[in-house]
Amino acid sequence: MDLVPLTTPSREKLRLAFTVNGEPRDLVVESYKTLLEVLREDLGLTGTKHGCELGECGACAVILDGELVLSCLVAAVECPGRSATTVEGLRQGPELHPLQQCFADHGAAQCGYCTPGMLVAAKWLLDRNPRATRGEIAEALSGQICRCTGYLQIFDAVEAAGRTLRGEPAPAPLLPSVHRGSTNGR
Amino acid sequence: MIPSSFDYHAPATLAEAVALLGKYPEDAKVLSGGQSLLPLLKLRLGQAGHLIDIGKIPGLEYIKEEGGMLRIGGRTRESALERSEIVQKRYPILVDTAKVIADPIVRNLATVGGNLAHGDPGNDHPATMLALGAQVVAMGKSGERVIPIDKFFLGLFRTALQPDEILTEIRIPAPVEGSGGAYVKLERKVGDYATAASAAYVVIGTQGFVERAGIGLTNLGPTPIKATAAEKYLIGKKPETAALAEAARIAAQATEPSADRRGAVEYKREMARVLTGRALKKAVERAGGK
């Protein structure tokens, strides 16, 4: 961005008492911080990723008071008294959440940088709509960018996790057919 | 981060919010959903010394039919609109519109009022509201006033709202027998502003003639466009292919697009024609005309 000088900013800091992954947190933050920066820097919860800062990539998605939001577009000052769930809060103890397990099993996490946002979005979707169809999954994740996988493994993983959560047998991860090729090309 | 600090205000009542806006007329911004405001502040395309968060004011989020109108609270989330049963059943054009605004996550915070009050010709609700003949309710220090939507958009990022006014409600005439509307958008990818988009609303009388028509266009000029000549043309016509095509052609003439990365002027005008044709066709279908 072009550099525009501005007048000295030293507005008061604000107290932010809210709940993160079920734990009460009480801290003092500057008014210019977004929820994303509070999570990553002040609370050390670096699972939530920083990809574009402008709400274009979806890597920073978290659940705030039951609603899926982009934490880079939520000012920290809006958050007192609210409750946030990040990727770190999906797991209960050592057991992975079925979504986490399915993402790992289906290769839905490749470089892994979009993964936390995708997982949180998928969790929000399945919480609201446990029978989400593939079309609904794609629609719900349509604002999130993955540059590695080609997306299909992510849909597969969310579908499989949905089945697991509903107590239905989940399909095995899709594997490509590997044929024996000839070596001479004839 | 937001590269400048600001004073944050979370008024508990509308009156308090209006008073704060009056106190800082040059330097305050209303924080509704924040999905357009935060990027602007981050990019320093806008500055705010005072952020007035209207999120703590009760009673600004609702969708209800009352007095022959659909009333939408100014702070109603796009996602709420999209999921509303009454909207899904009776106002499919609003579902069309809400569903193509940004992406689903943004829609969880973005608000209908914000989409209108921002005055961005690229936003989607303005065209739909123009087609539907909506009204906007604004609350200021001198009280409440109702602004017809066709008097609301004054220029690029400029609306009829006074600096101390807050958009509190949108009113849409309830559907009548034989009415139907649709919104059709061309976007480069999910989440993009429209390359072009068109909203159409028709009321078809019992004799099968168009009694009322509304056409609104998105991102095809410095303000959202109401294609009045095309609307007039349709009145009294049978909503058949040739008439709809002609109306679409007339509507496209009302556009003043500028060339940008979404395309050249002529291309956008052509898209306006195609999309208006499609929106009208769908509106007529929904009106039971086909």
Next chain:
Amino acid sequence: MTTRNVGQPFVRRDGRAKVTGEARYSYEVAVPDAVYGVLVTSGIAKGRIVEIDTSAAEREAGVLAVISHKNALRLPGEPHLEGPDRVVQALQDDRIRYSNQPIAVAVADTFERAVHAAMLVRVNAEVAAHTVRVEDELHNAFPHKIMAGGKLQEPDESHGDVAAGLVAGAARVEEAYETPFETHNPLEPHATVASWSGDRLTVYDASQWVFAVKKKLAKGFGIPPENVRVVTKFVGGAFGCKGSAWSHVVIAALAAKQVARPVKLALSRHQMFGPVGGRPRTRQKVAVAAQRDGKLTAIRHETVSPTSRFDVFVEASALQARHLYASPNIESRHRIVRLDIGTPTFMRAPGESSGSFALESAMDELAHRLEMDPLALRLASYAEKDPADGKPFSSKSLRACYQEGARRFGWEKRPRTPRSQTRSGQFVGMGMATAMYPANFAPAQALARMLPDGSAQVESGTIDLGTGAYTVFAQIAADELGLPFEKVRFDLGDSDMPEAPIAAGSMTAASVGSAVLVASRALRDRLIRTAIVDSASPLHGLAPIEIRAEDGRLVATSGKSDSYVELIRRAGGKPIEERGKTAPGDEREKFSMHGFGAHFAEVLVDPDLGTVHVSRMVGVFATGRILNARTARSQFLGGMVWGIGMALHEHSVFDEKLGRIMTRDLSDYHVAVNADVGSIEPLFLEEEDAHVDPAGVKGAGELGLCGAAAAIANAVFNATGKRIRELPITPDKLL
């Protein structure tokens, strides 16, 4: 060798860390006392800094320093290496060479304060005339040797008489094609954390090659390479842009030295357009001619691409024309021009992806002109040996890829003429293209260590870009050591480990995989030798040839056995390790080595809106051995989706007047999103290639993209009758 692990579709080892949010990417590594650096970049494309006023920034609370050319430490050495490295701008002079060039760095105790300070820096620059248009510099175009596949290649090559061949054909196509500037845009922005302790430097960097970062920083700061340690455990996507240490890496280290504190420096999304290079634009000309039966009488492929004023990168788009189709007359030519831009760089399938768009589009045009099936045309000029030099291919199953792909896709249903088939109001079109990418291989080293508990630890300083390195190398080692997969841990991403080549060019599996194989084999042999000289071992006195490794034991043909645990316990209880290294050998001179494949694409085109949807893609690839079908599938799927992005969306648009990229964020730089993805099916024809490298693999990262955009463009032609020769295929071009 038993192959119980190699070939198994094991789940990615790093998956758990990634799904829990525990995986720490470079910027997230906790370094005590770290402060934050934020770059100030140039708003103009060319000129000289007359004055840079940092006083307002320096007065801000928490600001430790604002470093520009005026006060930056003078680097004792030039931070530049031979090979695929880029010349950087590390605040050493007042010259502005391209828009968005780093010109200062603000360092503060918090990230926000550093951003704020960076915004307060005022620059007064003397503006010079710039050009960012290739057209303006064509008269100065010049040839330059090409660094590709680990070796220097000639820009021009010719055999036969192309001019005569072009006239001799029954049909001929001579057309110009263009591909745009593109930007990698991995989801994780570049980031570097630099920390000094005396004259020792530790760097956590988002990198594809820790050894180059290490050597480059050592050279720049005039310290021995062993004083620099570079660590990269997780990378949030790279695709080539993290293959070089760009300016910010050197600046982070410089700032850390100057403020005597560790410095964390991440690029903003918009700083990834310019300070970090992308794929350069190409202007290509292809001429192909063929006889009635489809036999090519000539191929000519010429390309011009831009580089910066101060460094060289050649987008080698015409290289594949040398090797792909049989023809008596083939000519290829590369030219570059210098522009006032940041240096472009290799981006996924450099050369082959942009070049295949031109060549494979031209082949489609030729087939149309000959009224021939495009697949039949390719089969008519199938190269049984490399047309460039007559060498045999180490393996080539392209014919089978065509056949299997055509069958799976239903190629016989392809509309014979454009605009002849519609589905729900949209034109249907089908297209195909060939994929080819060289089987690269570079020297690599690895270490294998047997631990007293009978598990193995194997390491090499390579990088896992999400490709599966953590997983597949453990599979290779497990087989060599006769261990179950779970008993082998593979670690990577540290320059203190044995040296690995750049994790790029689809050569990691081949190169590092072979080194892991050699190291593991050496360790196994050493363990065998240890056993046979150990009088307490049941294997004492046996010949090595009688002994194999199996289930954590050394087992003799007689049935006698000794476990690793026992063996090591008796040998003193210390881990036993061996190193292994591999390097390209003679086989590379005897054979032509490439991976091949065939893409088939179906598109739906809205006749009135011009929107293109890729409804189906089938890609069949033959790329040697498949180490792990799950991770390989991801590589190819991702590559094919990149093909959709390249065909329909990706474009770094320059504002020619301002000399800078306008599309500097993800709302304007479009990559393929999930709505773009229909049904995509990659499949493999596995090959046994005894020549290519010890691991028998030919690489997976690039091949899926090669030819993909052309297959889509050819399908668009089949749908609409419109030939788009300039990517991306946006709706306005189809109306």
